[in-house]
Amino acid sequence: MDSNKIRVGLVGFGTVGAGVADLLLNGAETIRAKTSLDIELATVVDLDTTSRRPVKLPAGMLTDDIGTLVNDETIDIGVELIGGTTVAKDIQLKMLAAGKDVVTANKALLARHGAELYAAARKAHKCIAFEASCAGGIPIVLAIRTGLAANRIDAIYGILNGTCNYILTNMTQNNLDFAVALSQAQEKGYAEADPTLDINGADSAHKLAILTGLAFACEIKLEDISIEGIEGVSIDDIRNGQEMGYVLKLLAIGERDAEGKISLRVHPSFLHSDNPLARVDGPFNAISVFAHAVGHTMYCGRGAGMMPTASAVVAVSIMSATGNSKRVFDNLALLPRAQTEPLINDISSLNSRFYIRLMAKDQPGVFAAYGRILGDHGISISGALQHEGSGPDNTVPVVITTYATKQKNMTAALDELARLDAVGGKPVCIRIVDIPEDRD
Amino acid sequence: MDSNKIRVGLVGFGTVGAGVADLLLNGAETIRAKTSLDIELATVVDLDTTSRRPVKLPAGMLTDDIGTLVNDETIDIGVELIGGTTVAKDIQLKMLAAGKDVVTANKALLARHGAELYAAARKAHKCIAFEASCAGGIPIVLAIRTGLAANRIDAIYGILNGTCNYILTNMTQNNLDFAVALSQAQEKGYAEADPTLDINGADSAHKLAILTGLAFACEIKLEDISIEGIEGVSIDDIRNGQEMGYVLKLLAIGERDAEGKISLRVHPSFLHSDNPLARVDGPFNAISVFAHAVGHTMYCGRGAGMMPTASAVVAVSIMSATGNSKRVFDNLALLPRAQTEPLINDISSLNSRFYIRLMAKDQPGVFAAYGRILGDHGISISGALQHEGSGPDNTVPVVITTYATKQKNMTAALDELARLDAVGGKPVCIRIVDIPEDRD
Numbered sequence A, B: 001m002d003s004n005k006i007r008v009g010l011v012g013f014g015t016v017g018a019g020v021a022d023l024l025l026n027g028a029e030t031i032r033a034k035t036s037l038d039i040e041l042a043t044v045v046d047l048d049t050t051s052r053r054p055v056k057l058p059a060g061m062l063t064d065d066i067g068t069l070v071n072d073e074t075i076d077i078g079v080e081l082i083g084g085t086t087v088a089k090d091i092q093l094k095m096l097a098a099g100k101d102v103v104t105a106n107k108a109l110l111a112r113h114g115a116e117l118y119a120a121a122r123k124a125h126k127c128i129a130f131e132a133s134c135a136g137g138i139p140i141v142l143a144i145r146t147g148l149a150a151n152r153i154d155a156i157y158g159i160l161n162g163t164c165n166y167i168l169t170n171m172t173q174n175n176l177d178f179a180v181a182l183s184q185a186q187e188k189g190y191a192e193a194d195p196t197l198d199i200n201g202a203d204s205a206h207k208l209a210i211l212t213g214l215a216f217a218c219e220i221k222l223e224d225i226s227i228e229g230i231e232g233v234s235i236d237d238i239r240n241g242q243e244m245g246y247v248l249k250l251l252a253i254g255e256r257d258a259e260g261k262i263s264l265r266v267h268p269s270f271l272h273s274d275n276p277l278a279r280v281d282g283p284f285n286a287i288s289v290f291a292h293a294v295g296h297t298m299y300c301g302r303g304a305g306m307m308p309t310a311s312a313v314v315a316v317s318i319m320s321a322t323g324n325s326k327r328v329f330d331n332l333a334l335l336p337r338a339q340t341e342p343l344i345n346d347i348s349s350l351n352s353r354f355y356i357r358l359m360a361k362d363q364p365g366v367f368a369a370y371g372r373i374l375g376d377h378g379i380s381i382s383g384a385l386q387h388e389g390s391g392p393d394n395t396v397p398v399v400i401t402t403y404a405t406k407q408k409n410m411t412a413a414l415d416e417l418a419r420l421d422a423v424g425g426k427p428v429c430i431r432i433v434d435i436p437e438d439r440d
Helices: A015-026 A028-035 A066-070 A087-097 A107-123 A140-147 A162-174 A178-187 A202-216 A235-243 A306-321 A324-331 A337-343 A366-376 A407-419 B015-026 B028-035 B066-070 B087-097 B107-123 B140-147 B162-174 B178-187 B202-215 B235-243 B306-321 B324-331 B337-343 B366-376 B407-419
Strands: A005-011 A038-045 A077-080 A101-104 A153-159 A246-256 A262-272 A284-291 A295-302 A351-361 A381-385 A395-402 A423-432 B005-011 B038-045 B077-080 B101-104 B153-159 B246-256 B262-272 B284-291 B295-302 B351-361 B381-385 B395-402 B423-432
Touching (some): A005 A015, A005 A066, A005 A087, A005 A306, A015 A028, A028 A038, A028 A306, A038 A306, A077 A087, A077 A306, A087 A101, A087 A107, A101 A306, A107 A202, A107 A324, A140 A202, A140 B306, A153 A202, A162 A178, A162 A235, A162 A246, A162 A284, A202 A246, A202 A262, A235 A246, A235 A351, A235 A423, A324 B324, A351 A366, A366 A407, A407 A423, B005 B015, B005 B066, B005 B306, B015 B028, B015 B038, B015 B306, B028 B306, B038 B066, B038 B306, B066 B087, B077 B087, B087 B101, B087 B107, B101 B107, B101 B306, B101 B324, B107 B324, B140 B202, B140 B284, B140 B295, B153 B202, B162 B235, B162 B246, B162 B284, B202 B246, B235 B351, B235 B395, B235 B423, B351 B366, B351 B407, B407 B423
Parallel strands (some): A005 A077, A262 A423, B005 B038
Antiparallel strands (some): A153 A284, A246 A262, A284 A295, A295 B295, A351 A423, A381 A395, B153 B246, B153 B284, B246 B262, B284 B295, B351 B423, B381 B395
């Protein structure tokens, strides 16, 4: 990789793969003009060599044999875009062993087997460049690990999954139920046929693990993250929240407290409607970062899709080609697991405000019973909303917002509330996230 | 610079210099944890060696002799923070000749003498790292030249001057005249005693020249940029604009059209109130970038101030220490001036919407006369606003917004309007900037 000519091999010719091939085949001039680099697509490997794709490859470039890439010594960089955590891992290890830097957008693999893969890369004196694995086209990994390198990062609040944000925006703006909003997202290509990993919060958690590992300079495991998805979200709660000045988002949150203890969570969150993140709509992603020197910075853009992700993958390939990724990778020091473990706060110790909705039976003394139970657990009410009229089964929705309290107090109160005769069904509980303001 | 130990010399111990010293002296642990680098402050040079600063240096570290830095072979990086375009240039050249990489936030110097300094750096096989020169703590240079390197960038819209944004926000939110808002900004430390370079738009233009040079990969001169400041902005026009759905910002704009021709301008701009940039308030900066693959990305944060700028300066020093800045600098290809010149569009060919305010004498036939003059120049009216009642000298303000028209048509129409007997004073004209939307 001493000259300015760089050859790239691509594994996975799906949507993002086709975008990467398009940028490398048709954007070479743009890249050369900006970087002096001659970056060249050498080969594309995919089991499916016959389906039509939106980009046309030169004859003979597409193969189903990974050996064509691994054994070609003129290929400097291997881009893995097949996804999954088994075959993809094997292919990354093979490419590293063959002396190629690896570029990947596979956050599930890195979140699960990052430590093993990074060790293999170091052993091979190569690097794994994963800037494309979080938030698609937004250069957030670059910002955190390079742009803010002089900062102690205190908190990250991210909308990291475009599918969930598209569904929640659609529900909010068009008054739709979750199921309808999901099926519309699928029709538009914003949700996959099996949307589980998106809507259950796992994808956001994978990205949060990567971002907070870099931000807090320590090894993060998926198990450290408390995860709730948006499957259970009701349009009624979105409406009630709106009436009280909140917007519902799926937030991925990493916070470090004054003692250095770290809290990590992904869950539906009510944000004040005037917070900038509350205005990030549709398939867009955004990340607010709070750091000790720079204060609040925010990054916004498309978090997924063919060309935005391809943009990130090619940018990372360029960084690898110039040696920048390798240097950053070599200098990346993460606090080892043994020192990280005691740093992680359990969700039960979280201090938060809450939104609660109970379906109350229309009978005397119900409000008093609620108030007593909350009071018994030391929880103060900050707002309440009850519309006149009855709902199903002669119940009425009663909405309460609270001042900050411990999660364990709220969990105990909710258990007790659910056992009340006067309450129908399980109470709904959504956390209200008060993102700090950076003002003068 | 082979080991992980890096020694930094600092020239300029003012506000930002003190911030840099603070981060290097007190943040070494954070930096080491994230990067494995031992970055060490070696010496601080300033003519004033006696004034108290907010950070305490080790004894003997502060000197007024630049030779202490230049002649110390153990110093790898020289940080120039004295500002200005004469002594600063001389010092940068000396440091380069002595074999040190240069880190600087001096946008005025780079905008004016960039070509000469870059040539000197290349001759010395060193680099000038200027990421800190634009938008303070927001890693926007990094995003444009690395994160979006695979993209053809089509447009940049930036709020690049915190002083102006603070003043305009203060006028808008508190209904203040320009002079009052400016003096409050000075009291709060957001405007200098001589605020000329901020409020006349020159500072924004310096930053625009740097950002668009990188974004469009060509050499940009200050003379290519049409510049108007905020000195003449009236609270009346801010109010009128608000009533019509607009927010006034000082925008720095770089656009490239379908033929590749580039337009560069800094001027007060009415933005739709629902555009994300319209909501960036106070001393914050923000940049919206439109690129062909990634679509719209936006970056927001503090654009000035002691610690945000220091954060950027230290981040760039780290990038220099790892060799990343040098590699990017070496590979940075800018289209030479000979090829750039014909690419620059003159402001007269700008196609824009406009807001016009005339002080009309309260007499019959005035509106008809306006309409005729605008119509004669092919300009269509899109909105109008006239409140009942009279203003000074028996005139009433008449506000008109137009559909898109050529700047030269508008300039001609304004000349004619100003000569009308029925118009008192010079008409006010503010461009309405319709930032494209990236939606599905």
